[in-house]
């Protein structure tokens with residue numbers, strides 16, 4: 001074992017749960033266990049679901065058996081052990097893995113809910129690769145029961161109103177969290193899995209999600225309940241992660257103060273932010289960015305990219321394939337990394353996409369075209385600010 005690997009295993013004393021000492025430098029494995037068709041249109045078409053918006057619709061159309069087979073092929077190929085080696089080689093130390101609740105198949109309620117089966121074996125395989133390569137793993141409930149936000153394929157279903165915010169649905173999610181917690185602590189494959197995020201991106205309006213803080217408080221207790229039952233020592237308990245206050249659906253700290261092993265998540269896409277959409281503005285915004293207000297620390301910038309505002313993204317000034325634009329994207333990447341490493345670190349969205357020559361959402365492709373350095377630790381040296 002290389003000496004350089006040891007810091008990852010060192011526990012961060014201040015947090016008193018399982019979070020690495022180093023800054024997190026990572027990538028999301030987007031569209032693996034929760035398909036987002038926009039990221040993998042070719043593959044989605046080859047699965048027979050090209051015109052459909054979500055996993056639920058795809059399984060309903062194909063039928064369970066055929067769908068299970070199509071998704072197995074997707075899990076088999078979308079992220080391989082070679083990808084994990086590349087992630088490691090590029091100086092990254094973390095993966096964030098979006099999950100649908102249906103990976104715990106007992107949480108699927110029939111009729112109505114229809115999702116691919118058999119994903120857990122592939123998650124086990126992924127976790128064991130991460131352990132072998134000493135990559136830290138964040139598991140994230142991306143697709144909550146009945147969807148936590150409307151019209152988002154990233155929830156696994158395309159619904160007109162978010163159905164998650166009621167007690168029966170919360171119970172389904174607690175069952176998912178408890179099953180995952182037990183699975184993590186009783187399988188050696190999950191040795192480097194240390195964080196569980198209880199909900200990704202709910203509706204950004206607390207009035208539409210009035211019970212959310214209650215869900216957060218109970219979710220935390222449910223995870224700890226399993227750990228107490230299993231006798232997991234305090235330093236090995238999972239870090240429980242929440243979307244931060246600035247997301248706009250309430251301040252999780254209101255129900256987490258005094259709790260140990262808590263972390264927050266901020267998603268920072270200037271593409272959607274109320275800033276001027278110019279290169280100068282993107283750089284100065286990123287250079288001056290700050291996080292963790294209202295006691296929301298430690299905080300990870302768990303999603304961000306090089307995507308730019310939709311009305312300008314294809315113009316000559318921003319076009320990624322134009323040689324003269326590449327230097328900007330390198331600099332902006334570095335500016336973001338420097339800002340996010342003032343916090344607990346970052347996880348880029350995403351590792352891999354099928355967006356042709358547009359590498360702004362694909363860490364692997366951006367490294368291959370030379371926009372990102374082969375060592376993720378080089379950002380500060382680029383003096384972006």
Ligand SMILES: *[C@@H]1O[C@H](CO)[C@@H](O)[C@H](O)[C@H]1NC(C)=O
Pocket residue numbers: 018191192236
């Ligand atoms: C991971 O495995 C190592 C080596 O067996 C062990 O010392 C360590 O306690 C394990 N960590 C967790 C979080 O289970």
